[in-house]
Amino acid sequence: MKPCPACGYQVAALFYDGGPQPAVPAEDPRSPEEARAVPRPMLRFLRCLDCGHVFHGSFQSSVSRPVHRRWPKLLDEGRRLILERIPAKPCVAEIGSGDGAALEILAAAKPGGRYVAFDCDRSGDSLSGAVELRRESFLGQPHLAELKPDLILVRHVLEQERDPAGLLQSLSFAASVSGLYPLLYVEVSCADRALDSGRIEDFSHLRRSLFTTESFSRLLARCFPSLDAFGHGREGETAYACVRLKDRAEHIERARRSKGFAELASAARQVVLLELANLHLAGKRVAVWGSASDNAAFLNAYHMDAARFPLVVDCGAVEEDTYVPGTGQRIQPAKALTGQRLDAVLITSPGRAPEIVRQMAALGIRWERALLSTGGSLADYQCTGAAFESTAELLLAAG
Numbered sequence: 001m002k003p004c005p006a007c008g009y010q011v012a013a014l015f016y017d018g019g020p021q022p023a024v025p026a027e028d029p030r031s032p033e034e035a036r037a038v039p040r041p042m043l044r045f046l047r048c049l050d051c052g053h054v055f056h057g058s059f060q061s062s063v064s065r066p067v068h069r070r071w072p073k074l075l076d077e078g079r080r081l082i083l084e085r086i087p088a089k090p091c092v093a094e095i096g097s098g099d100g101a102a103l104e105i106l107a108a109a110k111p112g113g114r115y116v117a118f119d120c121d122r123s124g125d126s127l128s129g130a131v132e133l134r135r136e137s138f139l140g141q142p143h144l145a146e147l148k149p150d151l152i153l154v155r156h157v158l159e160q161e162r163d164p165a166g167l168l169q170s171l172s173f174a175a176s177v178s179g180l181y182p183l184l185y186v187e188v189s190c191a192d193r194a195l196d197s198g199r200i201e202d203f204s205h206l207r208r209s210l211f212t213t214e215s216f217s218r219l220l221a222r223c224f225p226s227l228d229a230f231g232h233g234r235e236g237e238t239a240y241a242c243v244r245l246k247d248r249a250e251h252i253e254r255a256r257r258s259k260g261f262a263e264l265a266s267a268a269r270q271v272v273l274l275e276l277a278n279l280h281l282a283g284k285r286v287a288v289w290g291s292a293s294d295n296a297a298f299l300n301a302y303h304m305d306a307a308r309f310p311l312v313v314d315c316g317a318v319e320e321d322t323y324v325p326g327t328g329q330r331i332q333p334a335k336a337l338t339g340q341r342l343d344a345v346l347i348t349s350p351g352r353a354p355e356i357v358r359q360m361a362a363l364g365i366r367w368e369r370a371l372l373s374t375g376g377s378l379a380d381y382q383c384t385g386a387a388f389e390s391t392a393e394l395l396l397a398a399g
Contacts, residue, residue, distance in 0.1 A: 002046070002055075002057065004048035004050065004051060004053050004055065004215075005053065005055050005161070005162070005163065005164055005165070005208075005209050005219075006048065006051050006053035006055075006164070006165075006209070006211065006215040006216070006218055006219040007048060007050055007051040007053065007215065007218040007219065007222065008165070008222070009048050009049065009050035009051065011048075011049050011050075012046035012047055012048050012049060012055075013046065013047055013049060014044070014045075014046060014047075014057075015045045015046055015047035015054055015203075016043075016044075016045040016054075016200060016203050017043070017044050017045075018042075018043030018044070018045075018200070018203065018204075019042065019043060020040035020041065020042055020043070021040055021041070021042075021043040021204065021205060022038045022039075022040055022205070023038055023039045023040065023041055023205050024204070024205050024206050041058065041205065042058050043056075043203070043204065043205060044056070044057040044058050045057060045203050045210075048215065051212075051214050051215040051218040052212045052214050052215055053209065053210075053211065053212060053215030053218075053219075054191055054195075054203070054209070054210040054211075054212070054215075055208065055209045055210070056205075056207070056208045056209070073101060073102075073105075074101070074102040074105050074106075074155070074187075075187065075233035075234065075238060075240055076233065077231055077233045077240065078185060078187060078233065078240050078242075079105060079106070079109070081185070081229055081240075081242050082106065082151060082183070082185055082242070083106070083109055083110065085151075085183050085228075085242070086110070086150045086151050086183065087150055088110060088112070088113075089110065089112040089113045090106075090110060090113040090114075090149075090150040090151055091113060091114040091115075091116070091147055091148060091149045091150050091151075092106055092113065092114070092115050092116070092149060092150065092151045092152075092153065093116045093117075093118060093138065093143065093147055093149045093151070093152050093153070094115075094116070094117050094118065094152070094153035094154075094155070095118050095138045095152065095153065095154050095157055095167075096118070096119055096154070096155070096156075096157035096160075097117035097118060097119045097131075097133075097153075098119060098156075100117045100131045100133065102153060102155060103115040103116075103117055103130075103131045103153070104130060104131060107130035107131060108130075111130070114132070114147070115130055115131045115132065116131075116132045116134060116147060116149075117131050117132065117133045117134065118134050118136060118137065118138040118143075119133070119134075119135065120135055120136060120137055138152075140170050140171060140173075140174035141174040141177050141178050144174050144175065144178045144180050144182075145178050145180070148180055149180075149182045150182055150183065151182055151183045151184075151185060152171065152182050152183070152184050152185070153185050153187075154167070154168075154171075154184065154185070154186045154187070155185075155186075155187040156187060156188060156189065158186065158188050158209070158211070158219075159188055159189060159207040159208060159209050159210065159211070160207065160208050160209075161208065161209070162208065164209065164219060165219055165222050165223055168184075168186070168219070168220075168223040168224070169222075169223050171184065171245065172223060172224065172245055172246075172248060172251075173248065173251055173255075175245035175246075175247075176245075176246075176247050176248045176249070176251055176252050177252065177255075179247075180245075181244060181245045181246060181247065182244075182245055183228075183242065183243075183244055183245075184242070184243050184244075184245055185240065185241075185242050186220070186240065186241045186242075186243075187238060187239070187240045188211045188216055188238070188239055188240075189207070189210065189211065189237065189238055189239075190211060190212065190213060190216070190232060190236060190237055190238055190239040191210035191211060191212050192212055192213055192236060193235070193236050193237060194210070195212065211239060213232070213239060216239050216241070217230070220241055220243070224243045224245075224246075225246065226243070227241050227242065227243045228242045228243055228244055229241065229242040230242075264376065267376065268376030268377065269301070269302070271376055271377045272302055272373060272376075272377060272378060273302055273303070275377060275378045276302055276304060276308075276309075276378075279343075279344060280308045280309070284343035284344050285311070285341075285342055285343045285344075286309055286311065286342070286343065286344045286345075286346060287311040287312070287313055287337065287342050287344075287345050287346070288304065288309060288311065288312045288313065288329075288346045288348060289312075289313045289315060289334075289345050289346065289347055289348065289356055289360075290313075290314075290315055290347055290348030290349035290352065290356070291314065291315060291316060291348070291349045291352065292314050292316070292318075292322075292331065294348040294349040295312055295313075295314065295324060295331070295348050296324050296325050296326065296327075297348070298346070298348040298373070299312070299324055299326070299327045299329065300325075300326040300327060304327060305327055305328075306324075306327055306328045306329045309329070310329055310330075311329075311332070311337075312324055312329040312330070312331050312332065313331075313332050313333070313334055313336075313337065314331050314332070314333065314334075315334060315349065315352060315355065315356050315359060317333075318331055318332065318333040334359050334360070334363060335363060337360075337363065337365050338363045338364060338365065339363070339364045339365065340365055340366075341365075341366045341367070342365065342366070342367040342368070343367070343368050343369070344367070344368060344369045344370075344371055345360070345367050345369070345370045345371065346371050346373075346378070347370060347371065347372050347381060348373075350372055350374070353370075353372065353381055357370060357381070
């Protein structure tokens with residue numbers, strides 16, 4: 001089941017099965033034969049049971065493309081809202097601008113500003129010299145830093161996005177990183193009236209998604225803590241929202257911590273790789289001991305090949321003739337090491353370390369060191385009396 005693009009809910013019901021229907025070609029057919037030969041992928045819409053969003057269950061972007069030049073004119077309500085909130089000579093960027101008509105309207109109202117249209121699918125020149133056309137995607141932080149826009153327009157783009165929340169959230173994060181907080185104006189087609197009236201012609205390959213008032217509101221709530229304005233236009237056929245992007249300090253802090261962990265993990269990995277290499281070069285007999293999944297993750301993370309580290313023990317039940325995925329060691333049961341001596345035991349399941357130590361002691365296995373990966377290196381596991389029946393048993397096991 002596909003998650004809802006608006007709210008992320010995982011359960012949806014079949015809403016409309018239109019069967020095979022003509023796709024939307026990038027260019028209009030030039031003959032009756034060409035028109036009849038247009039591919040006919042299946043038209044199947046689902047509806048989210050939580051927010052009511054309607055979305056294509058099998059949208060194929062390779063055969064269905066939005067026809068940008070036919071997008072509706074900028075809402076009068078949106079135009080008034082925007083002009084009240086931007087300076088006399090603004091910088092305005094539009095993502096998925098189509099023919100650039102919305103930017104032309106704003107440029108006529110506030111001449112002298114900079115108006116930049118981003119659209120990878122746009123062909124030809126902009127309607128006039130007032131609009132700068134870029135046939136590329138808007139890249140968030142780099143373009144925010146370059147343009148320092150007062151306003152970003154996202155009009156009738158979310159209906160085509162596989163992940164509309166991802167687009168809006170990436171803009172929010174880019175604003176926080178760059179320290180620039182432009183106004184964002186978002187406009188979508190609203191399916192409320194189509195649903196109320198039963199208009200099936202609204203559900204075609206032209207759009208991946210159809211927003212309802214509720215699903216559009218839920219999407220925006222996932223992306224922004226508050227809105228400046230929300231409304232409808234064109235007799236309820238279009239919904240719009242206006243929001244000032246804000247500093248999301250908590251997102252920046254999590255990003256900083258994530259980067260810190262990645263750097264720490266990279267450094268720690270190099271340390272552990274060196275420690276493992278030293279164990280091998282010193283001729284130590286090493287057993288890797290833990291659950292099957294933990295063993296596999298540990299061995300592959302540190303490139304512990306079967307030639308250097310052949311001894312792998314599953315602390316649970318072991319099926320015969322099974323091997324570690326990726327590295328190829330034969331997995332052995334604990335009883336196979338009964339009475340043997342080990343130089344080092346690498347415990348890959350920290351939560352089961354006491355159990356593993358007890359297991360080794362019960363089988364008469366002696367070891368020089370029991371090691372855990374912690375704090376960026378291999379550290380000695382501090383056995384405690386709690387793992388054994390008695391202190392004497394502990395001393396005997398540790399040899």
